[in-house]
Amino acid sequence: MARLSHGLLGALNLVTLLLSSPVLCAGVFFLTRATTECERALLIPVVAFGCALLLLSLVGLAGACGRRDAAAPFLWVYVVFMFLLVVAVFAFTVFAFVVTNRGAGSAVSGRGYREYRLADYAGWLQARIAEPETWRQVESCLSQARVCGGRLRGDVGQDAMEFYRQHLSPIQSGCCKPPTWCRFRYVNATFWEAPRSGSLSPAAASDGDCRAWSNDRHVLCFECDACKAGVLETVKKKWKTVAIVNVSLLAFLIVVYTIGCCALRSKGGSRYLNGGGPDQT
Numbered sequence: 001m002a003r004l005s006h007g008l009l010g011a012l013n014l015v016t017l018l019l020s021s022p023v024l025c026a027g028v029f030f031l032t033r034a035t036t037e038c039e040r041a042l043l044i045p046v047v048a049f050g051c052a053l054l055l056l057s058l059v060g061l062a063g064a065c066g067r068r069d070a071a072a073p074f075l076w077v078y079v080v081f082m083f084l085l086v087v088a089v090f091a092f093t094v095f096a097f098v099v100t101n102r103g104a105g106s107a108v109s110g111r112g113y114r115e116y117r118l119a120d121y122a123g124w125l126q127a128r129i130a131e132p133e134t135w136r137q138v139e140s141c142l143s144q145a146r147v148c149g150g151r152l153r154g155d156v157g158q159d160a161m162e163f164y165r166q167h168l169s170p171i172q173s174g175c176c177k178p179p180t181w182c183r184f185r186y187v188n189a190t191f192w193e194a195p196r197s198g199s200l201s202p203a204a205a206s207d208g209d210c211r212a213w214s215n216d217r218h219v220l221c222f223e224c225d226a227c228k229a230g231v232l233e234t235v236k237k238k239w240k241t242v243a244i245v246n247v248s249l250l251a252f253l254i255v256v257y258t259i260g261c262c263a264l265r266s267k268g269g270s271r272y273l274n275g276g277g278p279d280q281t
Contacts, residue, residue: 005262013060024050038141075264096243113168116229148176160186174230182210
């Protein structure tokens, strides 16, 4: 059993070591060539993940392949880190499921896209996206990514029905056009005429999004709550996917943690728990 646990632990860490090298190299390569703040923000976690995976693999290999007494400290570090990782992944998975169980787009008759309202999403997400510094960074990324480019930029000859049939992403729906309830008249993809005064319901007339819309292509509806809701819908979908993947990852980490504990016990690690030294039998 001892040899089996050592062999499995060594094999698993050898595989992760081989995987961490290209991840780390690719992350560093693209980070040095990043031209925008958004690109750097996306690549820094990749580099950090590659470094952590590399270090953990080296510690695991040292613990699995080292001599009995010399390997025990490495295995202790490995097992403690794996335990913390299991707890962190479990906590994030539960949290992700909790904060993503609210919020969904509303279908609109005659439209190929959905409308999104900020109030439909979890309070924690609303608070985070509403922070001025956070939204400034998000807005900068949206502008640099040209989310309102392509077909939305302006086919002047495109009629309203052709535009309404488009399957816009949540961000495009929330940020690149005024909300449907504002009753703006479509002129082209980035120019909408405001309704005449008095033609809106009191609720729509007082809606901040209806006042926030601008025909300036650099502004559009980026200051609208609908834009924030579109971003949250995108984040929610990605988090839910990550949470589902994390269930499998959590099972894998528990198996590796168990193997590490078995290897630690066979290396004499239990003696350190009782205050014994490496020379005790």
